[in-house]
Amino acid sequence: MHTLEVDLGHRSYPIHIAPHLLTRADLLAPHLQTRQVMLVSNTLVAPLYLAPLKATLTSLGHQVETCILPDGEVYKTLDSVNQIFDALLEHRFNRTCTLIALGGGVIGDMVGFAAACYQRGVNFIQIPTTLLSQVDSSVGGKTGVNHPLGKNMIGAFWQPQLVLADTQVLTSLPARELSAGLAEIIKYALLGDADFITWLEKHLPELCAYHSERLGEAVLRSCQAKAQIVAADEREQGVRALLNLGHTFGHAIETHMGYGQWLHGEAVAVGMYLAARMSCALGWLTQAQVARVQALLQAAQLPYLPPAQMQVQDFLTHMAVDKKVLDGRLRLILLQDLGQAVITQDFPISVLHDTLNQVHLEAQQQACM
Numbered sequence: 387m388h389t390l391e392v393d394l395g396h397r398s399y400p401i402h403i404a405p406h407l408l409t410r411a412d413l414l415a416p417h418l419q420t421r422q423v424m425l426v427s428n429t430l431v432a433p434l435y436l437a438p439l440k441a442t443l444t445s446l447g448h449q450v451e452t453c454i455l456p457d458g459e460v461y462k463t464l465d466s467v468n469q470i471f472d473a474l475l476e477h478r479f480n481r482t483c484t485l486i487a488l489g490g491g492v493i494g495d496m497v498g499f500a501a502a503c504y505q506r507g508v509n510f511i512q513i514p515t516t517l518l519s520q521v522d523s524s525v526g527g528k529t530g531v532n533h534p535l536g537k538n539m540i541g542a543f544w545q546p547q548l549v550l551a552d553t554q555v556l557t558s559l560p561a562r563e564l565s566a567g568l569a570e571i572i573k574y575a576l577l578g579d580a581d582f583i584t585w586l587e588k589h590l591p592e593l594c595a596y597h598s599e600r601l602g603e604a605v606l607r608s609c610q611a612k613a614q615i616v617a618a619d620e621r622e623q624g625v626r627a628l629l630n631l632g633h634t635f636g637h638a639i640e641t642h643m644g645y646g647q648w649l650h651g652e653a654v655a656v657g658m659y660l661a662a663r664m665s666c667a668l669g670w671l672t673q674a675q676v677a678r679v680q681a682l683l684q685a686a687q688l689p690y691l692p693p694a695q696m697q698v699q700d701f702l703t704h705m706a707v708d709k710k711v712l713d714g715r716l717r718l719i720l721l722q723d724l725g726q727a728v729i730t731q732d733f734p735i736s737v738l739h740d741t742l743n744q745v746h747l748e749a750q751q752q753a754c755m
C-alpha cells in the first residue's frame with residue numbers, strides 16, 4: 387500500500403492507495419469520531435461496492451445509514467445535496483457524524499459540499515471509485531455542484547479526513563470513463579512534470595488496458611503532484627490555479643453541450659489541446675510539441691477537437707463566467723513549455739479568437755470526413 391499525506395497543518399489527512407481497501411477496517415476506524423456514519427453513493431456504484439464497505443463499518447460497531455442518489459453529472463445539483471440533508475435529519479445525525487462518499491467525482495463533490503454545510507460542517511471521507519476521482523477530485527477539498535449557467539459555481543473548500551483509493555474497483559470502470567481519468571493524469575504531466583510526459587508516452591497503452599500495477603503508479607504520481615500543490619495553496623490564490631489547465635475551455639464545453647453529454651475528462655482533454663494550440667500561437671510551444679500533446683490525448687483514446695457545432699461565440703460566452711476571471715479579464719492556464727504551465731492574462735485577445743476559429747474549422751472538417 388502507498389500512503390501519502392496532504393500537508394495542511396492540523397487539517398492534514400492521509401491518502402491510501404492499494405487494491406482491496408474497502409474492507410480495511412483498520413484504515414477507517416481512526417477517522418470515525420462517533421457511531422453515526424452516512425454512506426452516500428449512487429444507483430450504479432452502490433450495487434457493486436456498498437455491501438462490503440457497509441459490512442466493514444458495521445463490524446466496527448457504527449450505526450450505518452445509506453443515501454443512494456441518482457447517477458450522473460446531470461444530478462450534480464443542490465437538489466441532490468438536499469437529499470443528503472434529508473437523510474441526515476431523518477436519522478437525527480448530529481455534528482459528530484461522518485459522511486462517506488463512495489463513488490466518482492460527482493458523488494465526492496456533492497458529499498463534500500453536504501459535509502461543509504450540514505450543521506455548519508461535519509467530517510467526511512472520500513472513497514473514490516473512478517480513475518478521475520482517485521487521481522484528482524477526492525484530493526484537495528474542492529466541493530460543490532453545477533449551476534445551469536456554469537460548472538461547479540456553487541461550492542466550498544472543505545477537506546476530507548481520509549482518502550481511500552481502492553484501485554481494484556477500477557476493473558469495473560467502462561473504457562470511456564477510464565480515458566476521462568487519463569485526461570487529468572495527462573494534465574499533471576503537462577502542467578509540471580516533463581518526465582511524467584515521457585513515462586505516459588511509454589505506458590499509456592498499458593493504462594488503457596487496465597494494467598493494475600501501472601494504474602497504481604499513475605494514481606500515486608498524480609496524488610503526489612496534487613497533494614504538493616494543494617499544500618502550497620489550499621484556496622487557489624496562486625499556484626493551485628495550474629490544476630485548471632484545460633478547464634476554462636473544458637467547462638465551457640460541458641455547460642454548453644449539457645452536463646453529462648461530454649465527460650469532464652473529455653472536455654478537459656480538448657481544453658488542454660486548445661491551451662497548447664494557443665501557446666503555440668503565442669510562440670511558446672513549437673508545432674512539434676503541440677503534436678506531442680495531440681498524440682498523448684489520442685493514445686489515451688480521448689478527443690482533442692471540440693464539438694463541431696460549438697461556435698467561437700459559445701466558448702467566449704461561457705468562458706466569461708470562469709472563476710479565474712479577474713476584474714472582467716479572462717485569465718488562462720497556458721504552456722510556456724511542455725511540463726511548465728503558467729496562469730496568465732497577458733495575451734492579445736485576438737490570439738484566443740484566432741485559435742478558437744482555426745480549431746472550430748478543423749472540427750467541422752473532421753465532422754465532414
Ligand SMILES: NC(=O)c1ccc[n+]([C@@H]2O[C@H](COP(=O)([O-])OP(=O)(O)OC[C@H]3O[C@@H](n4cnc5c(N)ncnc54)[C@H](O)[C@@H]3O)[C@@H](O)[C@H]2O)c1
Nearest residue numbers: 430490491492493515516518519522523528555558559650
Ligand atoms: N473536486 C475536484 O477537485 C474535482 C476534480 C476533478 C473533477 N471534479 C468533478 O468530478 C466529476 C467527474 O468525476 P468522474 O469522472 O468520477 O464522474 P462520475 O462521478 O460521474 O463517475 C463516472 C461514471 O462512472 C460510474 N462509476 C463510478 N465508479 C465506478 C466503478 N468502479 N465501476 C463502474 N462504474 C463506476 C459512475 O456511477 C458514473 O456513471 C465532475 O463533476 C467534475 O467537475 C472535481
Ligand SMILES: O=C(O)C(=O)C[C@@H](O)[C@H](O)[C@H](O)COP(=O)(O)O
Nearest residue numbers: 522526528537538626629630633709
Ligand atoms: O483541484 C483543483 O484545484 C482543480 O482545479 C482540479 C480540477 O481538475 C477540477 O475539475 C476542479 O473541480 C475545477 O475547479 P473549478 O474551481 O474550476 O471548478
Ligand SMILES: [Zn+2]
Nearest residue numbers: 570633650654
Ligand atoms: Zn478537472
